[in-house]
Amino acid sequence: MDVFSDPLNVDVYVTGFLWILRLTAAGAFFALVLGVVLAGMRVSPVPVLRGFGAAWVNIFRNTPLTLIVFFCYFGLYSTLGLSIVDDIDMNNFWLGVIGLAVYTAAFVCEAIRSGINTIPAGQAEAARAVGMSFLQTLTIIVLPQAGRAVIAPLGSIFIALCKNATIVGTIGLMESSNAMKELINANGDAVIPIFLVFAGTFAVVLIPTGYGFGWLANRLAVKR
Template sequence: MHVFQDSANVDLVLNGFSWILRLTLVSAAFALVLGILLAAMRVSPVPVLRGFGTAWVNIFRNTPLTLVLVFCYFALFSTLGLKLSDNIELNNFWLGVIGLSVYTAAFVCEAFRSGVNTVPAGQAEAARAIGLTFSQILRIIILPQAGRSVIGPLGSVFIALAKNSTVAVVIGVLEASDAMRSLINDNGDAVIEIFLVFAGIFVLFLVPTGYLFGWLANRFAVRR
C-alpha cells in the first residue's frame, strides 16, 4: 500500500470520489423530478404528451451514456455556447449533471410507470366518478402509492447512476476514474493495489446503499 502512504495521493482519491458523490446526488435529484414528469406524460390521456414521453424513454434508454455526455459538451457547450459557470471544472460538472440527469430520467420514468401499473384501476375510476381531474388523481392517489412500490427499483437506478458517474471523465470532470488513471500512470508497479482500493471504496459505499433501499422498500411497501 505504498501508493497511499503519500498524502497527496490520498487527497487525489478523496477529491475524485467527492466529485462522484456530488454528480450522483445532484443528478439523482434532477432525474427524479424529470422522471416523474415523464411517467406522468406516459400515462397521460393526451396523445402528444404520451408520444413525447415514449420518445424520450426510447431514445435515451437506447443511446450510450458516453454519447449523451459528449453531445452535452460538444453540442451544448462548444457549438451552442451554453456556459453554466466561469470555472471550467464547475462548467464540466454541470454539463455532466445535464447528461446524467436526462439519461437516468428515462429509467426513473419506467420505474414509476411500472409502479403506476400496480395501483388498482378501480381507484382511478372511483376518483374520476367523484369529479377529480387527471392531474389530481395522479398527484393524490396514484403517485403516492406508485412511489412507495418502486423504492427498490429506484435504488437500483441510483446505484447504476453512481457507477455511471465515472463516465463523466470523458468531458473533463476530474472524478474517481480520472484519479485512478493518474495514479496508475505514476505508479505502474501498483496497478492491482490501486484497482482494489478504488473498487473497494465503491463496494463499501454501494453495498450498504443497496441494503438501505431494500429495507426502505419493505418498510414502506403498499399492503394490499
C-alpha cells in the same frame, strides 16, 4: 499501499470520489424530478404528451450514455456555447449532470410507470367520480402509492447512476476514474493496490446502499 501514504495521492483519491458523490446526488435529484414528469406524460390522456414521453424513453434508453455526455460537452458547450458557470470544473460537472439526468430519467420514468400500473384502476375511477382532475388523481392518489411500490427498482437505478457517473471523466472532470488513472500513471508499480482501493470504495458505498433501499422497500411496501 505505500502509494496512499502520500497526502497528495490521498487528496487525489478523496477529490475523485467527492466529485462522484456530487454527480450522483445532483443527477439522481434531477432524474427523479424529470422521470416523474415523464411518467405522468406516459399515462396522460393527452396523446401528444404520451407520444413525447414514449419518444424520450425510447431515444435515451437506447442511446449510449457516453454519446449523451459527449453531446453535452461538444454540442452544448463547444458548438452552441452553453456555459453554465465560469469555473471549468463546475461547468463540466453541470454538463455531466445534464447528461446523467436526461439518460437516467428514462429509466426512472419506466420504473414509476410500472408502479402506477400496480394501482387498481378502481381508485382512479373513484377519484374521477368525485370530480378530481387527472393531475389531482395522479399526484394525490396514484403517485404516492406508486412511489412506495418502486423503491427497490429506483434504488437499483440510482446505484447504476453512481457507477455511470465515472463516464463524466471523459469530458475532463477529475472524478474517480480519472483520479485512478492519474495515480496509476504516477505509480506504475502499484496498479493492483490502487485498483483494489478504488473498486473497494465503490463496493463499501454501494453494497450497503443496495441493502438500505431493499429494507426501505420492505418497510414502506403497500399491503394489498
